[in-house]
Amino acid sequence: MKYRISENVIRRLSRYLRRVDALVAAEREKISSGELGKIMGLTASQIRQDLNCFGGFGQQGYGYNVAQLRSGIQGALGTEKVLKAVVVGAGNLGSALITNFHFAECGVTLMAAFDVDPKLVGTKMGDTPIYHADTLENYIRENAVDLAVLTLSRTAAESTAELVAKCGVRGIWNFTGVDLDGRGALVENVHLSDSLLTLGYYVRSQTEEKEN
Amino acid sequence: MKYRISENVIRRLSRYLRRVDALVAAEREKISSGELGKIMGLTASQIRQDLNCFGGFGQQGYGYNVAQLRSGIQGALGTEKVLKAVVVGAGNLGSALITNFHFAECGVTLMAAFDVDPKLVGTKMGDTPIYHADTLENYIRENAVDLAVLTLSRTAAESTAELVAKCGVRGIWNFTGVDLDGRGALVENVHLSDSLLTLGYYVRSQTEEKEN
DNA sequence: TAGATTGTTAATCGATTAACAATC
DNA sequence: TAGATTGTTAATCGATTAACAATC
Numbered sequence: 001m002k003y004r005i006s007e008n009v010i011r012r013l014s015r016y017l018r019r020v021d022a023l024v025a026a027e028r029e030k031i032s033s034g035e036l037g038k039i040m041g042l043t044a045s046q047i048r049q050d051l052n053c054f055g056g057f058g059q060q061g062y063g064y065n066v067a068q069l070r071s072g073i074q075g076a077l078g079t080e081k082v083l084k085a086v087v088v089g090a091g092n093l094g095s096a097l098i099t100n101f102h103f104a105e106c107g108v109t110l111m112a113a114f115d116v117d118p119k120l121v122g123t124k125m126g127d128t129p130i131y132h133a134d135t136l137e138n139y140i141r142e143n144a145v146d147l148a149v150l151t152l153s154r155t156a157a158e159s160t161a162e163l164v165a166k167c168g169v170r171g172i173w174n175f176t177g178v179d180l181d182g183r184g185a186l187v188e189n190v191h192l193s194d195s196l197l198t199l200g201y202y203v204r205s206q207t208e209e210k211e212n
Numbered sequence: 213m214k215y216r217i218s219e220n221v222i223r224r225l226s227r228y229l230r231r232v233d234a235l236v237a238a239e240r241e242k243i244s245s246g247e248l249g250k251i252m253g254l255t256a257s258q259i260r261q262d263l264n265c266f267g268g269f270g271q272q273g274y275g276y277n278v279a280q281l282r283s284g285i286q287g288a289l290g291t292e293k294v295l296k297a298v299v300v301g302a303g304n305l306g307s308a309l310i311t312n313f314h315f316a317e318c319g320v321t322l323m324a325a326f327d328v329d330p331k332l333v334g335t336k337m338g339d340t341p342i343y344h345a346d347t348l349e350n351y352i353r354e355n356a357v358d359l360a361v362l363t364l365s366r367t368a369a370e371s372t373a374e375l376v377a378k379c380g381v382r383g384i385w386n387f388t389g390v391d392l393d394g395r396g397a398l399v400e401n402v403h404l405s406d407s408l409l410t411l412g413y414y415v416r417s418q419t420e421e422k423e424n
Numbered sequence: 425t426a427g428a429t430t431g432t433t434a435a436t437c438g439a440t441t442a443a444c445a446a447t448c
Numbered sequence: 449t450a451g452a453t454t455g456t457t458a459a460t461c462g463a464t465t466a467a468c469a470a471t472c
Contacts, residue, residue: 010413014406045441060454061448077409078416092312096304106408171415188411194226196318197289199400201222203383204290257465272430273472
């Protein structure tokens with residue numbers, strides 16, 4: 001890494017990947033920064049700048065070969081190095097992620113889930129076994145788990161974050177709605193209420209505009 | 213609205229609200245921009261700038277009265293004007309939102325959910341009735357629904373977005389993982405894979421650092 | 425009054441956009 | 449070669465930070 005790549009670029013990278021996947025599916029062979037920009041609502045300039053943070057995926061006078069671009073972005077995101085994850089809290093949201101979310105597409109293997117509910121412990125959701133939360137600490141240590149997905153109640157959030165960080169987890173995917181101190185682990189927040197409040201703000205202010 | 217307030221500010225506003233709620237719960241009476249900044253990892257300057265986009269909630273020489281600040285932020289977000297929402301797709305993720313997510317705290321009333329599964333249609337989840345997706349169009353029109361929460365499969369995403377926009381929905385909260393054309397409705401994307409990929413990127417690059 | 429802390433203007437910094445030479 | 453389009457440097461724009469006068 002030459003110099004620090006901004007978080008904005010990183011977040012756009014996953015969007016590029018998604019879009020390029022669609023191009024692969026549509027059997028497009030090449031695309032120019034201009035066309036990609038038009039599709040995604042970005043300037044061609046920005047796309048070229050972004051992609052160049054990770055080295056030239058394109059070819060002057062030609063554009064970007066879709067297959068090459070895809071593997072370039074995947075390489076930049078590092079998804080070929082698979083990370084091991086566990087879900088903590090197999091309630092509604094946890095089970096939704098376990099059964100629906102494609103962890104593999106993000107370069108992540110979901111190893112197991114943990115809960116305290118005796119009705120759940122010992123069962124499986126899809127291929128994912130559910131263990132008792134008491135065994136979480138041991139499991140993380142023995143399996144060198146990289147990521148913890150926290151889908152449990154607000155009250156248990158902070159103490160669980162502390163626990164998993166202590167055991168060596170390096171990333172916390174936080175769905176609890178609480179701002180966590182990762183104790184050294186990186187925290188990625190999915191604050192659904194922030195998202196809905198933002199949408200609400202814009203919907204409301206659009207309405208006002210029309211009224212005036 | 214004097215001049216356009218940047219999206220960054222809007223998104224931080226929900227974070228402020230969350231934090232201030234915690235202060236209310238802790239029965240704090242006042243707080244300075246300096247202290248709030250330290251807690252949230254922002255500069256005092258930024259907090260004062262942000263809050264001033266919506267008028268002076270603070271008092272010179274004193275700081276911000278917590279209760280006043282809270283109602284100020286809520287006023288800025290406009291949550292007292294309640295929006296009506298429906299969930300489309302009552303599978304795993306949909307039901308997780310229906311039963312766990314606090315729509316009311318975001319100034320939103322969840323009216324109903326829609327699905328095609330005959331096992332679900334006609335039942336209730338919590339207080340939320342589940343109707344057949346065929347009746348969605350009518351329901352939106354008759355009840356002047358403001359927001360649609362899309363928690364259905366990728367394949368049905370785009371056509372459903374088109375339908376709800378046509379019926380007058382003004383905001384789409386998009387969990388489908390597909391980039392949607394809102395057809396005039398505002399789209400707020402919750403792209404979980406983007407979020408996980410970003411976390412993965414940082415975890416991986418941190419690991420590399422340590423190895424070098 | 426003196427101290428604190430806001431509201432607000434000015435300075436800095438970083439991100440986006442534009443331009444263009446390199447080159448396929 | 450001529451046309452297209454990248455990679456990359458320079459210019460612009462906007463967001464963040466710093467500074468300070470206003471004032472509680």
